[in-house]
């Protein structure tokens with residue numbers, strides 16, 4: 045029986061400003077050679093001054109709505125994944141609803157760091173199960189540059205800004221572009237301290253008149269993160285495939301979180317999925333955290349790398365740690 049949870053439209057948006065490794069060399073002591081060999085990243089996008097998370101989300105949302113052939117007015121819910129919302133209150137989803145001109149929707153944010161989109165898909169499935177007529181905009185977006193320490197060469201070369209979105213609904217009398225066959229999520233709170241943006245939270249408050257310190261920005265134990273990322277993503281992909289009586293050979297396209305080419309290649313090797321079946325765009329955008337998977341998914345869909353009949357496996361890993369895998373059928 046086909047899954048009732050369908051994707052009706054895809055969209056993404058990246059800011060115009062391209063920042064090459066050569067430009068990063070002017071900001072910190074680094075080199076194109078170091079960044080390329082360690083990460084595969086050649087360039088990333090930076091949001092313009094004044095361009096907020098909701099602005100990027102809005103553009104991705106409009107693209108996904110157009111692809112689905114529906115008006116924003118038909119939406120019932122907006123689920124937005126981010127770790128860099130416009131502000132603490134209100135959530136970013138309500139600001140997107142206002143910018144879309146449809147301010148009376150049910151709007152919520154999800155924070156699962158780089159796994160945010162996969163967590164948001166699971167939340168969306170829950171909403172669709174509870175509300176059969178729901179039409180949900182599920183958007184994942186980051187302006188990571190708002191929390192990047194440009195004096196820290198070990199992190200600042202890795203990240204970029206962007207947004208990706210899908211429109212989801214239950215299977216009705218409409219053409220499904222894809223359906224969600226299954227989702228697996230996991231987390232390990234014992235390791236939360238390895239990848240953080242602490243500053244400004246209640247445990248690490250920024251007091252009136254105080255200057256932001258290093259902990260206001262992304263802090264990461266890169267080597268530790270690397271090790272756990274590969275292991276956890278491999279395990280959850282294997283478990284999800286086995287649960288669905290599939291093997292890696294049954295996957296037409298594998299879309300892992302675009303954090304680092306070495307992690308992507310290592311994961312492909314462990315899962316025995318050849319690189320010609322692995323979608324990679326990390327060279328263009330760097331790590332856009334929650335936005336990474338929906339940007340890659342939309343690019344793969346628009347470029348023809350995904351065709352009708354394809355089985356696509358998504359996987360992601362991020363701060364928390366949180367991680368997950370999603371099986372899509374086109």
Ligand SMILES: CC(C)(COP(=O)(O)OP(=O)(O)OC[C@H]1O[C@@H](n2cnc3c(N)ncnc32)[C@H](O)[C@@H]1OP(=O)(O)O)[C@@H](O)C(=O)NCCC(=O)NCCS
Nearest residue numbers: 074075078082158197198201266267269270303304361362
């Ligand atoms: C961040 C990462 C690329 C660093 O690579 P690494 O091989 O572990 O490098 P190290 O941190 O051990 O640093 C090696 C050397 O490079 C230096 N270095 C770090 N960043 C540098 C940069 N941007 N340019 C030049 N040199 C740099 C370090 O100072 C260190 O020098 P030293 O040996 O003289 O002390 C790697 O750990 C990684 O990919 N981690 C996962 C990060 C990630 O994807 N996180 C997001 C997951 S959601």
